[in-house]
Amino acid sequence: VSVAPGLPLLPVLLVLAAATPPAAGEVRQSPLYTVTPEGGSINITCSVRVNGTLLGVHLRQSHLPAVRKVTYYDDENTPTVDARFRGRVVFSGTMDNLTITMQRLRPADTGAYFCEAIAEDGQGWGAGTTLVVTASARLLQGASWISPPLGIPPPPTCTRTLKALMDSPHFFPDTLSPAASACPGTQPTGFTFPVALALGCLLVVLGLAAMCVLKRRQIRNMCSARDRSTACVIYEDMSCSRRNTISIANHYQ
Incomplete structure (x- = not known):
């Protein structure tokens, strides 16, 4: 099992502390740290208490030197989700007690996520959630998918099918199509x-x-x-x- 490289939490907190205005209220975020296998899911809860009117809640992913937007939610408009997570995010609860469920996680999703509350008189940040997504065993065999054992070249149809799957943004090794599963080298090895x-x-x-x-x-x-x-x-x-x-x-x- 390999772990996709993630961003350290401390430098992100320092950047946020230096670049943002004083907090307009209290933002409680959970969990602080979690490890999940590829294809799994995580629930990030943002509980917000502000002094003024709460306008909306962002979920952002650290990507130094910037912080990238993942979702935005408010009670009046349709939530927005970044293209990288589209179709993999579910919202539940209200704006001041929001649970964001991220599904079908990938190793590239590893990183630190922060709840940001937007109020009339300012904004506030949560403590952050460090997410580590571990790669599945079948993904580690990616090289053998294109080059099967004993150096036998795969059929041209298998090469095209597997390449299209690996280039697809919705590629998940644990849910291969029947055509891809029939190709040599796609069966999991018995080392577990x-x-x-x-x-x-x-x-x-x-x-x-x-x-x-x-x-x-x-x-x-x-x-x-x-x-x-x-x-x-x-x-x-x-x-x-x-x-x-x-x-x-x-x-x-």
Whole structure:
């Protein structure tokens, strides 16, 4: 699994703090951080409390040195969505408590997203949501789709079909068409189970090692010098005694 490169959250906050006027109210945003697989979805909630009249709510994506618009919502007009996210955004709630659902996420969607409240006397920003979208296993095989195993060239129809899919803005590897799935090299490889088995064995070994360390510490604490139990005293007396226990002949017999 690979992670698409994202923008750090701290530089974006610094840019926003330097470039925007004082906040006109309070904007609470959640979640602060989330990781989702490719093709998944995320709910970003913007709760707004302003001093004046709330005009609308933007959702923006950090793209230094600028901040790009993703959506705009108000209660009176039709919401607007950027072309990159068109058909993948659903709104629910009201303008002052808005939930924006982003669906069919792609690795390119990785980044920091900010709620921006627009009021009559100014604007306010949320703390931001850092989104990381992990690439699916089938996407990682993109090179083998065009060059199948053993160097066998794919049929011309497969080459054209796969190239059109990968160039399409609505391309999602987990929902291949029957024509594309029939092409050689598009079937997922079976490396998931061995990796999961190795990780499971590693976790078991680490757990046993931790239990042994804790057990040794527990025994040491039981036999500490300040508060020794009866069992420890008896053990120490029997193990540390240097008295000669060899039997001595009885001279009176």
